[in-house]
Amino acid sequence: MNETELMDQPAANAPALDAGTQAIFVDYLLHLGDNGLILGQRLGEWCGHGPVLEEDIAMTNIALDLIGQARMLLTRAGEIEGAGRDEDALAYTRDALAFRNLLLVEQPNGDFALTMVRQFLFSAWSYELYRRLTASTDPGLAAIAAKAVKEAAYHRRHSGEWLIRLGDGTAESKRRAQDALDDLWIFTDEMFEAQPGDAALAAAGLIPEPSSLRPDWEAMVERVLAEATLTRPDPGFRREGGRTGRHSEYLGHILSELQFLQRAYPGAQW
Amino acid sequence: MSQSRSEGPRSEGPRSEGPRTEWPLWEVFVRSRQGLSHKHVGSLHAPDAEMAIQNARDVYTRRQEGQSIWVVPSAEIVASSPDDKGELFDPANDKVYRHPTFYSVPDAVENM
Amino acid sequence: MTNVTGLQAGESAEEQAFQAKIDREERIEPKDWMPEGYRKTLVRQISQHAHSEIVGMLPEGNWVTRAPSLKRKAVLLAKIQDEAGHGLYLYSAAETLDASRDEMTEALHDGRAKYSSIFNYPTLSWADIGAIGWLVDGAAIVNQVALCRCSYGPYARAMERICKEESFHQRQGYEIMMVLAQGTPEQKEMAQDALNRWWGPALMMFGPHDSNSVHSSRNMAWKIKRRSNDDLRQQFIDMTVPQAEYLDLSIPDPDLTWNEETGHYEVGPIDWDEFERVVKGGGPVGRERIRDRRRAWEEGAWVREAALAHAEKRRQRKMQAAAE
Numbered sequence: 001m002n003e004t005e006l007m008d009q010p011a012a013n014a015p016a017l018d019a020g021t022q023a024i025f026v027d028y029l030l031h032l033g034d035n036g037l038i039l040g041q042r043l044g045e046w047c048g049h050g051p052v053l054e055e056d057i058a059m060t061n062i063a064l065d066l067i068g069q070a071r072m073l074l075t076r077a078g079e080i081e082g083a084g085r086d087e088d089a090l091a092y093t094r095d096a097l098a099f100r101n102l103l104l105v106e107q108p109n110g111d112f113a114l115t116m117v118r119q120f121l122f123s124a125w126s127y128e129l130y131r132r133l134t135a136s137t138d139p140g141l142a143a144i145a146a147k148a149v150k151e152a153a154y155h156r157r158h159s160g161e162w163l164i165r166l167g168d169g170t171a172e173s174k175r176r177a178q179d180a181l182d183d184l185w186i187f188t189d190e191m192f193e194a195q196p197g198d199a200a201l202a203a204a205g206l207i208p209e210p211s212s213l214r215p216d217w218e219a220m221v222e223r224v225l226a227e228a229t230l231t232r233p234d235p236g237f238r239r240e241g242g243r244t245g246r247h248s249e250y251l252g253h254i255l256s257e258l259q260f261l262q263r264a265y266p267g268a269q270w
Numbered sequence: 271m272s273q274s275r276s277e278g279p280r281s282e283g284p285r286s287e288g289p290r291t292e293w294p295l296w297e298v299f300v301r302s303r304q305g306l307s308h309k310h311v312g313s314l315h316a317p318d319a320e321m322a323i324q325n326a327r328d329v330y331t332r333r334q335e336g337q338s339i340w341v342v343p344s345a346e347i348v349a350s351s352p353d354d355k356g357e358l359f360d361p362a363n364d365k366v367y368r369h370p371t372f373y374s375v376p377d378a379v380e381n382m
Numbered sequence: 383m384t385n386v387t388g389l390q391a392g393e394s395a396e397e398q399a400f401q402a403k404i405d406r407e408e409r410i411e412p413k414d415w416m417p418e419g420y421r422k423t424l425v426r427q428i429s430q431h432a433h434s435e436i437v438g439m440l441p442e443g444n445w446v447t448r449a450p451s452l453k454r455k456a457v458l459l460a461k462i463q464d465e466a467g468h469g470l471y472l473y474s475a476a477e478t479l480d481a482s483r484d485e486m487t488e489a490l491h492d493g494r495a496k497y498s499s500i501f502n503y504p505t506l507s508w509a510d511i512g513a514i515g516w517l518v519d520g521a522a523i524v525n526q527v528a529l530c531r532c533s534y535g536p537y538a539r540a541m542e543r544i545c546k547e548e549s550f551h552q553r554q555g556y557e558i559m560m561v562l563a564q565g566t567p568e569q570k571e572m573a574q575d576a577l578n579r580w581w582g583p584a585l586m587m588f589g590p591h592d593s594n595s596v597h598s599s600r601n602m603a604w605k606i607k608r609r610s611n612d613d614l615r616q617q618f619i620d621m622t623v624p625q626a627e628y629l630d631l632s633i634p635d636p637d638l639t640w641n642e643e644t645g646h647y648e649v650g651p652i653d654w655d656e657f658e659r660v661v662k663g664g665g666p667v668g669r670e671r672i673r674d675r676r677r678a679w680e681e682g683a684w685v686r687e688a689a690l691a692h693a694e695k696r697r698q699r700k701m702q703a704a705a706e
Contacts, residue, residue, distance in 0.1 A: 048439035051682025169688025317689035
């Protein structure tokens with residue numbers, strides 16, 4: 001099923017949840033949707049500026065997949081919330097404090113190495129996550145995950161292959177790739193950090209325990225870093241807070257661009 | 271569409287100095303549907319075979335055109351020369367007996 | 383003097399056979415004999431066309447991060463991605479003529495190669511994205527459909543694929559304009575302003591009047607060009623004026639009239655001085671466009687080198703393994 005077909009489906013029945021769990025689940029769906037939206041937005045900044053034409057096309061493909069995921073996930077969040085907010089209301093009218101994405105995805109593009117390292121660390125995680133979410137007790141989320149897991153597999157493969165080429169390429173590319181890895185590593189713990197409500201969602205079979213993704217993610221990252229001859233950074237200061245709305249300074253700027261037209265012409269149709 | 275053309279005019283004019291970093295050219299063949307042959311769809315640049323496959327997927331199957339992809343280094347393609355067209359292909363012209371319409375079968379005989 | 387078939391007195395037998403083949407509507411393929419002028423003209427035209435696709439990504443890319451809905455963002459990304467793909471198909475077609483993509487890229491960056499000067503105008507509002515799809519892609523399609531019958535096989539095949547893929551580009555642009563034209567007064571004003579700015583440059587996309595076109599007659603004989611500039615421009619005008627009327631937007635041309643006898647719209651004088659200035663001087667944002675392209679290329683050099691270095695390492699390891 002493609003995106004449009006998925007989106008045109010009548011809303012899959014929402015699982016019966018008590019009000020508290022439902023609110024937490026909406027927040028979790030926003031977390032997934034915002035990851036796709038913000039990373040897709042970042043990749044969109046590359047459009048027309050890639051290092052080679054073929055890679056420009058590849059990065060746009062990834063951006064399109066991520067924006068597509070965001071649309072479905074935000075739509076689902078709106079359905080379950082039941083307050084009449086659609087994908088655009090959620091994407092364009094929330095302030096930074098209400099965004100739930102990982103800090104990793106809002107980090108600036110930097111050079112191509114940074115963009116690929118960010119993509120790899122994220123996609124290796126989102127692959128493991130969506131693989132498990134295909135069994136979610138929310139049929140809507142399970143259907144989205146079935147599509148997203150294939151996309152994430154490709155993103156992981158593409159960025160992983162690049163990491164290997166950059167790490168085991170020239171002295172300059174190795175330095176840049178290692179720098180990127182060192183810069184971004186402090187954002188990786190956040191992916192496995194459970195929020196207070198996650199246990200209830202996991203108990204209802206809606207999501208996996210965040211920490212349960214770690215071993216598979218580690219194995220994949222270790223394998224690729226080894227082949228790329230890159231060194232795993234020491235665990236340093238950990239940065240987290242995305243899921244509670246405590247973002248880095250970058251998110252506000254991303255949103256001021258993303259939301260500009262909707263803010264300048266409130267209520268207009270586009 | 272071979273990369274190195276053995277025939278025909280060559281490009282002239284100055285080639286700029288400095289190290290070339292152009293990735294090799296690859297020819298791309300896509301099987302659009304199970305049951306069909308791979309068909310030449312175009313070419314692209316890639317540093318190696320794995321990236322050539324990925325680039326081919328991103329460039330040539332953006333609209334669900336693909337089931338399977340082949341990539342071949344353009345330099346590895348051996349093409350017949352247009353000068354040999356006569357000797358290679360004309361002899362087939364007079365072998366009309368290879369075509370079914372060469373034979374007359376009465377209308378009464380069906381399904382042949 | 384070139385006559386209608388392109389045959390010239392004193393032509394070699396090869397040249398005559400080549401022209402006869404074209405006159406019979408046979409396609410020329412990469413390894414076939416061809417006059418040097420034919421090859422050079424094609425490389426120039428195809429690479430210009432490719433550069434236009436690539437530079438054309440920039441004015442639209444300017445709005446990707448600000449697209450007003452997620453649907454519009456996805457559509458715009460897909461459209462720009464198509465343009466990268468189309469640039470790639472075209473570079474590939476030129477590469478069958480022994481032009482290397484790197485050399486063509488360098489020619490673009492150091493100003494030796496031209497591209498469509500329409501992309502040297504800035505995109506100032508969201509309506510410009512609509513206007514580019516509607517007018518610029520609309521004009522491009524008129525040109526490109528004619529080129530699907532070009533005598534050079536790889537170019538014609540690239541054009542066919544491009545025409546097929548671009549069919550949504552113009553429609554999405556028109557849809558953007560329609561929503562704006564039927565939206566708030568501010569939105570409608572935005573749409574009219576975009577039309578005002580893009581109409582003239584769109585007409586210029588077809589090139590100078592036939593009477594002033596340098597290469598036309600020979601390229602027509604070679605069937606590199608199938609229809610004249612004025613002919614294509616007229617088709618575009620006849621197509622587009624009613625579309626503007628449907629939007630209730632006005633074409634910014636006080637002299638625009640409908641000629642009952644000929645069945646065509648007639649436009650006022652085109653500002654060829656501006657055209658010349660933009661072609662020669664780069665237009666309002668020509669310098670930025672090339673600067674952006676050059677920067678992307680230069681900043682990507684280490685990436686391209688790294689991938690090649692890695693491929694070489696792999697090759698060496700494989701050879702070593704085989705030797706052991």
